[in-house]
Amino acid sequence: MFEHAEARPIDQIIAISRAYAEDPRAEKVDFGIGVYKDEMGNTPVMRAVKEAERRLVENQTTKTYVGVGGDQRYVELFANAVLPDHAYGRDILGIQSIGGSGAVRVLAEVALALNPDATFWLPDPTWPNHQAILGAVGAPIERYPYVRFTAEPDIGAILAKLDTAKAGDVVIIHASCHNPTGIDPALEDLGRLVDGIVGRGLIPFVDAAYIGFGTGWNRDAARVAAVAERAPEMLLALSCSKNFGIYRERTGAALLVSRGNPKLAATNSTLLATARASYSMPPDHGAAIVRTILDDPELKADWLAELEEIRNRINGNRSALALALARAKQDRDWTYIDKGQGMFSLLDVTPEAAARLREEQGVYIIPDGRKNIASLDASQADVVAAKLVSVL
Numbered sequence: 001m002f003e004h005a006e007a008r009p010i011d012q013i014i015a016i017s018r019a020y021a022e023d024p025r026a027e028k029v030d031f032g033i034g035v036y037k038d039e040m041g042n043t044p045v046m047r048a049v050k051e052a053e054r055r056l057v058e059n060q061t062t063k064t065y066v067g068v069g070g071d072q073r074y075v076e077l078f079a080n081a082v083l084p085d086h087a088y089g090r091d092i093l094g095i096q097s098i099g100g101s102g103a104v105r106v107l108a109e110v111a112l113a114l115n116p117d118a119t120f121w122l123p124d125p126t127w128p129n130h131q132a133i134l135g136a137v138g139a140p141i142e143r144y145p146y147v148r149f150t151a152e153p154d155i156g157a158i159l160a161k162l163d164t165a166k167a168g169d170v171v172i173i174h175a176s177c178h179n180p181t182g183i184d185p186a187l188e189d190l191g192r193l194v195d196g197i198v199g200r201g202l203i204p205f206v207d208a209a210y211i212g213f214g215t216g217w218n219r220d221a222a223r224v225a226a227v228a229e230r231a232p233e234m235l236l237a238l239s240c241s242k243n244f245g246i247y248r249e250r251t252g253a254a255l256l257v258s259r260g261n262p263k264l265a266a267t268n269s270t271l272l273a274t275a276r277a278s279y280s281m282p283p284d285h286g287a288a289i290v291r292t293i294l295d296d297p298e299l300k301a302d303w304l305a306e307l308e309e310i311r312n313r314i315n316g317n318r319s320a321l322a323l324a325l326a327r328a329k330q331d332r333d334w335t336y337i338d339k340g341q342g343m344f345s346l347l348d349v350t351p352e353a354a355a356r357l358r359e360e361q362g363v364y365i366i367p368d369g370r371k372n373i374a375s376l377d378a379s380q381a382d383v384v385a386a387k388l389v390s391v392l
């Protein structure tokens, strides 16, 4: 059978990440994969994570399975940290997942199992793996318009497109730090969007991979709560990769939210059966780290403090780059970069120009123009901005 194998296009984020790693140039700039880096180019292990790991190594007494749904104490603590006004077990059900991507995968399968007629509506643009994951589970996909280079999404245009959706369809929303644009609706506009989604009989599916990176933990979590308050049913994919910096531990949660709904409990077996048929049971370590941190007020406070330091550095980078770009190319409006949230924003380039940027300048952005500015050394903003505008 192997003779039938054909080269398949690889996910562009992973392809750029590999190409960056293989580039021998010392002055190369990594604006590719969505990973936080400090000004030295390192992705540090957070202080609270190190301490939690030390405690786990000392105190762990077994390596037996954690169960199909994973570490339920972790899921409950993480769900409570995001939705403190919803009771875990009554208003929320969930399982530990293999990162945020694994949560998206399991929830997509669960949604299709519960409603085989559902079409999934994705923002255009969105994280490319959304399409790959939904395609892998055989979900029909449609798109609603998002924005690229303006400071606010157009809620009216989104809802006009969703007029063509049918009741029971699923609408993917990025909770904060929209990937790839960095452009989030203001909280009131998000409420208006969710009211429109619910009013059309559609189900919001919130992908929350960057809570804490936009406007801070509480305000970013409040965006998820704003959806949960309005929607009678919601799917919620959570990730610990970025906000706990435990990317390689593959830790997330797949949650179903429906306040006070007695039918919610009946969905649990679908969640568990989906996980069991996919990877059987999740790994322990990442969830144990997060549980240890969230269960200890001192560790939790230290984690939140360091997360805030990271967020402030990223925001500083956004402003520094927006200013430098404005100096380097005055005939464009760069405010959308400064006003955006999180690591990402788009540069208005063709894939060919992105390739030239990579080959000629050693600056690695994603071919769709997405750049992750977390690794920027702000003192080099003018140098990097000059490189970026050289291909415009």
Ligand code: LMR
Residues within 6 Å of the ligand: 013, 032, 033, 034, 035, 127, 129, 179
């Ligand atoms: C990204 O968008 O770069 C990150 O979420 C990493 C990934 O898995 O794509």
